[in-house]
Amino acid sequence: MNKNFKIIIEYDGTEFFGWQRQNDKITIQGEIEKTLTRILNQKVKISASGRTDAGVHAFGQVANFYANTDILPGDLKKGVNSLIQNSIVIRECCIVDDDFHARYKAISKEYHYFILNRKDPCAINRFFQWHIRYPLDIDAMRQCCQAITGIFDFKSFENTGSPRSSTIREVFFFNINKIENNRIVFKICANGFLKYMVRNLIGTIVLAGLNKMTIDDFINILEAKDRTKAGSTAPALGLFLKKVNYS
Structure with a gap:
């Protein structure tokens, strides 16, 4: 059977x-x-x-x-x-059980995104992190992460082609920390993600880290519900699906 x-x-x-x-x-x-x-x-x-x-x-x-x-x-x-x-x-x-389905039974997913923040690139882990040579303001980026913890419409951070009926998602946590060897890690957990949503968020939040955008600018982008207002899509190589949670 x-x-x-x-x-x-x-x-x-x-x-x-x-x-x-x-x-x-x-x-x-x-x-x-x-x-x-x-x-x-x-x-x-x-x-x-x-x-x-x-x-x-x-x-x-x-x-x-x-x-x-x-x-x-x-x-x-x-x-x-x-x-x-x-x-x-x-x-x-x-x-x-027969009724288990990896997609439909999932209640949340957690992604991690890694950035190498130093002048020189990295030879060993170059396929697993985004290299940004200019110093990043961690506090400014953390404010952006905190601003979207909760239930919001993430249409501004959605690429075309998302298989979805709604662009509203609940973010359970979104934080940023410095780790060893000049690396930064973003950790985000939500009940679902739109196409390129994490990478579009990171690409936009990095602008705050480079002092090219304020927290008010970021909130205005979120509320605009317009993808053209947000930053570029962060490279795929820094993104990891950490785990999927089930009830």
Whole structure:
């Protein structure tokens, strides 16, 4: 009989054209489905908590799929990890209730965005952080983060093509901290995200950090509900899907 498998996936998105399966491009979903189909000898389609764009990474993407098999979850995890390329790793695999759906059962997601803030770029982690050479004002950026904690219309930070019925989202927390080696990390958790929403927020908030925008300017951008008023989209390479929360 069919069993519903839940998997937690870590991946380096650098070499992929995003999460979603595409016939002519290499994607995370496509590689996992191809490997599962090979192991289980049956067509497998997986559903994720959401799509990540090209170049975006994940520590804890969640997906589920149905399969008719007696293979134990632990053995299935080992099998996938032994066959799939090293930039994708299945961290957890378990059987869940039939009604579990990685996307529709999620209640919130948490993203982290990393910035290297120093004059010189970085050789080792260059694919995992946005390099900004000019000093950033942490306090100014923190004010912007605090200003959008709560329920707001984020239309100003949405790119075209968002699959949504509303642009209103609830941000549970949004903070910024300095970490080791001249790095800065933004952490944001919300009940949902519009297309490029996190990257558009970061790209705009960085303007405050560069003293090119005030907190009042930022609030005016939010209230304008106009994408053309906001800043540029931050690069994909600094963004990580940290975890997906379920009730």
